[in-house]
Amino acid sequence: MEPLLLIPFIALGCGIVLELALSRVLSRAGKGWLAFGADLVALAALTVLIPRVATGGALDLDLFSWDQGISMALHVDGLALIFALMATGIGCPILLYSVSYMGDEPEGATRFYVLMLIFIGGLVLLASSANLLIAYCSWEVIGLCSYFLVGFWYKESAAVNGARKVLVMTHLAGYGLLVGVFLLYIRTGTFLYTNPALEAAFGTGIFFLMLVSAMAKSVQFPLHTWIPEAMNAPTPVSALLHSACYVKAGVYLIARMYFLGPWHPSWNDAVLLIGSVTMAVGVLFALVQTDIKRLLAFHTVSQLGYMITGLGLGTSLGIVAGLFYCVSHGLFKSTLFLCAGAVQKVSGTRDLRRLGGLIGSMPYTAVIWMIGAAAISGVPLMNGFVAKWLIYDAALVTGHRIVLFVAWMVSIFTALSFLKATNTIFFGDMPESLHNKGVREAPRAMKVGMGVLGGSCVLFGVVPQILIYWGVAPAVEGLGLGVMEQVSWLGVRTTSAGIEVTLGAAIAAAALLGGLGLYRLSPAGKSQGTTSSGVFTGGDPLPEGDDMVSAVDFIDIFEKASAPVYRLTDPDPLYLLVWRYLRNTAGALARIISPAVEGHPLLTAAACAGVVLLALWFG
DSSP states (O other): OOOOGEEEEEEEOOOOOOOOHHHTOOOHHHHHHHHHHHHHHHHHHHHHHHHHHHHOOOEEEEEEOTTOOOOEEEEEOOHHHHHHHHHHHHHHHHHHHHHHHHOOOOOOHHHHHHHHHHHHHHHHHHHSBBHHHHHHHHHHHHHHHHHHHTTSSTTTTHHHHHHHHHHHHHHHHHHHHHHHHHHHHHHHSSOTTTTTHHHHOOOOOHHHHHHHHHHHHHTOOTTTTTTGGGGGOOOOHHHIIISSSTHHHHHHHHHHHHHHHHOHHHHHHHHHHHHHHHHHOOOOOOHHBBBBHHHHHHHHEEEEEEEEHHHHHSSHHHHHHHHHHHHHHHHHHHHHHHHHHHHHHSOOBBGGOOOOTTTOHHHHHHHHHHHHHHHHTTTTTHHHHHHHHHHHHHHHTTTOOOHHHHHHHHHHHHHHHHHHHHHHHHHHHHHHHHHHHOOOOHHHHHHHHHHHHHHHHHHHHHTTHHHHHIIIHHHHTTTTTTOOOOOOOOGGOSGGGGGGHHHHHHHHHHHHEEEEEEHHHHHHHTTTTTBBBOOOOOOOOOTTTOOOOOOOHHHHHHHHHHHHHHHHHHOOOHHHHHHHHHHHHHHHHHHHHHHHHOOHHHHHHHHHHHHHHHHHHHH
């Protein structure tokens, strides 16, 4: 029995109760500080558990038992702890950021912070519950929180429509998890996944039922189209739900299925295919976005593909790579979302076509954004570089060279996309409209929130062994997948198995430094800063009066050249066709049935009773 496991839930629960009880007393900032404090206590309580889980295995707490093997049981192993820490740890700087971001919101502050705390608690319970039925309830709770938070500005039709799409797509797919849980219960008589009997009952049908649920939650192709519509939420919601936590519930479920029983090789192949396609589709759609948050949303799709691919490789190194990527993505994508929110807050827009030259007015935000952009692009010294390098290494060791090639190409397109976005937002000339607004740096609380997350990207890029040895490795060992090889500074593997990738890194670094040296020695390099040159366009003329290549110029070229690809990889037209058919069919049935029900209620009730009796008789 480990009563310490209750402290995070008590802290978050107290925060929720106090938010409601003191809603008329506290200011908007006070409500933000209260939510931040509650989450900070929960984070501290979970941090205390790290040495015990890393060295002593899992911690269990059985609060009470019901009949038929049902109990409210908590099981915190390495996998559960790393996801619980991700929810509370990334939640802290986001809630701190929210103190300023939501400071001038005219209404809904209590609703906002209560839902954020419920969401964080829901994910912690999902990860730490040993009872699959309770885990499913937590799955749906975080789904409802996402629905309410995406629709936070419910007076705007775009927010309402986005919230509905989130709920419909993720909730309907979630029934796969529910059916899988009940099938396991029917076969074993228990909902506890820690029961060894589940291993024999875990089969292909249950695996794919759960996989569909995970695909919708973790925005895997073709169930990913809800996430760009969810970007009408407040930025802290986008940062917490749709980069750090909500989409990671699906990653947790797929990883947890390794605990339920050994995987058939065909399962790994299916997950690898889904992850690889998702990587490519996500980055292709990200390349043509002019809205900052939609650009980040599609990059979430792409980056989740990396994680699922790592899990699909099935080796200890692959699982380590997938989980390390999971945490790293939460850090750098939250950083980028918070920077995007700061830009939108002070400029009044998130349209790339209306931005530019902000580095002079927002130098701190620009630096933090570039750290996040470098991390997601895989630049050395950042956690994203280590995460990508581990994925490449794991794919190379297992012989999946096509997966390696796809991941490498997606990384190149990711860097290209963020080069475009960074140049468009922070460099060039500032539009006259922004000059008139007097754009200035974000408030202090927002800057601290962004800085903590951005600094973590650098920390775990330089010293990734901290995260790997104290978080990721215990999670993999708890899944029964063996011990990870040694990883040193910057993510370099020090065993002979990683020599190919390490040698490749050395060659790439030497080529980069050599190219830079040759450029500096060339006449163009020596004359840098003394002369100016025109924009290189490959021979295509720029529009009259335009002296730079903008985001729109690039998007138009790329979108026209790749139009067939976009048509083939966008499933929304099919979904909308099915939705219209169902809506029209339901309307027609309502027009037929409603008169009978309203005009002859007793006869209708008798007919329904007769149908039920016949069903019971033949059943």
